[in-house]
Amino acid sequence: MKLVSAAVAAAIGIAPSRSTPTGTTNPTTKPTASPTFPLWSGAGCPPEWIEGSAYKAKDLATFNNVVYQCSPLELLFVDQLCGLSSYMPGGSLYWGVAWTRLGSCDGGTIRPTDAPAHVALTDIGGCPEEFSEYMEYEAGDRVQVNGIVFQCKDWPYSVYCNAKGHEPLSPLADSAWTKLGFW
Numbered sequence: 001m002k003l004v005s006a007a008v009a010a011a012i013g014i015a016p017s018r019s020t021p022t023g024t025t026n027p028t029t030k031p032t033a034s035p036t037f038p039l040w041s042g043a044g045c046p047p048e049w050i051e052g053s054a055y056k057a058k059d060l061a062t063f064n065n066v067v068y069q070c071s072p073l074e075l076l077f078v079d080q081l082c083g084l085s086s087y088m089p090g091g092s093l094y095w096g097v098a099w100t101r102l103g104s105c106d107g108g109t110i111r112p113t114d115a116p117a118h119v120a121l122t123d124i125g126g127c128p129e130e131f132s133e134y135m136e137y138e139a140g141d142r143v144q145v146n147g148i149v150f151q152c153k154d155w156p157y158s159v160y161c162n163a164k165g166h167e168p169l170s171p172l173a174d175s176a177w178t179k180l181g182f183w
Contacts, residue, residue, distance in 0.1 A: 071097070127144070
């Protein structure tokens, strides 16, 4: 088992573990501060946001003790985005398209993020060739990038192994490559 830095883990999209390798020190990065929001003007807390629920224009929901209002733009169908995970209020990249933050319902402290950690990967053995954008890859081919081993997925996904933007460690890598471990 080899421990990989949190930066490499984030780059390849794997979940961090809590282990620290022998002979190293714990990460020194501090957790983020907890943001607070002013109290909202309504009474009590609206129901918790639930992924997949059918929210209507101007519906209220609470997420992490913060109150949000679903978009009033029902004519543009923006309100239909409010129940989708990619528009989760306050916790997704596009939440501001579908929701408006109104304030906290109890003083509203959001839980701080955790300190970074290292990730344990499996030793798959062997030493595959370094990935090259000039090579042609097919299903089952193995490559390595920065010591991380990837395998080209089976058809139909293997067509992406040679596509620009789907290289290992790229944002679209999961559509073409499977992370196997380290060498």
